[in-house]
Amino acid sequence: MKSRILVTGANGQLGKTIKEISSDFINSIDFVFVEKSELDITNSESLELYFQSNKFDYCINCAAYTNVDLAETEIKKAFDVNANAVKNLAVNCNTYNTVLIHVSTDYVFDGTKQSPYIETDITNPINVYGESKLLGEEHIRKHLDNYFIIRVSWLYSKFDKNFVKTIFNRLKEDEKLTIITSQRGTPTSCHDLSYFILFLITNAIKNFGTYHFSAKGETTWYGLAQYISKYLNKSTNVTPIKDYPTKAKRPFYSVMNNSKVEQLYGKPLTKWEECVDEVLENLPQE
Numbered sequence: 064m065k066s067r068i069l070v071t072g073a074n075g076q077l078g079k080t081i082k083e084i085s086s087d088f089i090n091s092i093d094f095v096f097v098e099k100s101e102l103d104i105t106n107s108e109s110l111e112l113y114f115q116s117n118k119f120d121y122c123i124n125c126a127a128y129t130n131v132d133l134a135e136t137e138i139k140k141a142f143d144v145n146a147n148a149v150k151n152l153a154v155n156c157n158t159y160n161t162v163l164i165h166v167s168t169d170y171v172f173d174g175t176k177q178s179p180y181i182e183t184d185i186t187n188p189i190n191v192y193g194e195s196k197l198l199g200e201e202h203i204r205k206h207l208d209n210y211f212i213i214r215v216s217w218l219y220s221k222f223d224k225n226f227v228k229t230i231f232n233r234l235k236e237d238e239k240l241t242i243i244t245s246q247r248g249t250p251t252s253c254h255d256l257s258y259f260i261l262f263l264i265t266n267a268i269k270n271f272g273t274y275h276f277s278a279k280g281e282t283t284w285y286g287l288a289q290y291i292s293k294y295l296n297k298s299t300n301v302t303p304i305k306d307y308p309t310k311a312k313r314p315f316y317s318v319m320n321n322s323k324v325e326q327l328y329g330k331p332l333t334k335w336e337e338c339v340d341e342v343l344e345n346l347p348q349e
């Protein structure tokens with residue numbers, strides 16, 4: 064029998080990516096994609112009604128407040144979407160026997176570690192966005208047993224606005240860019256993440272819990288920009304700078320250890336460079 068899956072926040076870059084590859088799973092999954100205008104997850108009444116009148120085996124929560132700098136001032140909004148609404152999702156998933164697949168972030172860590180973070184490392188967010196996402200995780204653990212919390216880092220895709228696309232487009236216009244070297248992490252492609260999420264579903268994986276998913280390897284934002292500049296033959300357009308002031312603090316080091324995911328997946332994850340290539344090749348070249 065086909066699994067019935069609800070994808071919330073379907074108009075974001077992860078939601079759009081899952082939608083794009085959903086045709087590969089047509090024989091095993093019935094997808095229901097809902098955007099914010101169709102289902103606002105902060106509206107607890109509509110959420111409960113939605114779960115009451117539809118039966119889902121899984122809910123993939125792609126809905127989130129993701130503006131890290133704006134979250135410093137829009138604190139209530141960030142907590143409403145990333146924490147309070149996630150609690151309601153978890154409660155409904157528990158009541159209606161739905162597995163929740165929730166996406167969280169490397170920003171739950173403070174970045175003071177000097178080796179890749181494992182799932183059980185102590186969390187200590189240093190910005191509002193990270194705090195709100197961590198509280199969302201905690202609500203899920205409290206209210207639900209059947210969940211996957213997947214922490215991801217530096218997400219990008221061919222859709223919407225993200226670092227890879229922005230740098231690519233600005234370099235194409237021959238802009239000169241100054242990019243920071245102070246933060247180390249791993250760029251992660253929505254494409255690879257989506258396949259991992261759907262692997263969990265199609266294989267009916269029951270090893271519920273928290274996972275660190277990213278590509279393999281690590282770099283800085285400068286390293287990533289430089290990589291993109293080489294692809295466009297514009298290496299001289301990118302200059303490194305140590306740091307740059309932003310409203311929200313960000314962890315200096317947020318590389319995640321992927322051993323738990325690789326063990327479950329039964330294969331190594333892809334190097335970040337290969338994943339970036341795949342997206343760059345799919346962006347308009349002219």
Ligand SMILES: NC(=O)c1ccc[n+]([C@@H]2O[C@H](COP(=O)([O-])OP(=O)(O)OC[C@H]3O[C@@H](n4cnc5c(N)ncnc54)[C@H](OP(=O)(O)O)[C@@H]3O)[C@@H](O)[C@H]2O)c1
Nearest residue numbers: 072074075076077099103104126127129166168215217218
């Ligand atoms: N982007 C990154 O670098 C990054 C890094 C680590 C983790 N993550 C996590 O990865 C997940 C996916 O991120 P993403 O980059 O795909 O985010 P995104 O592109 O910003 O998409 C988020 C989607 O959620 C929707 N949304 C916001 N509030 C909502 C609500 N109340 N009800 C329903 N939908 C709502 C947004 O709609 P509107 O645009 O209309 O508000 C948007 O379509 C998120 O959980 C994020 O925290 C992202």
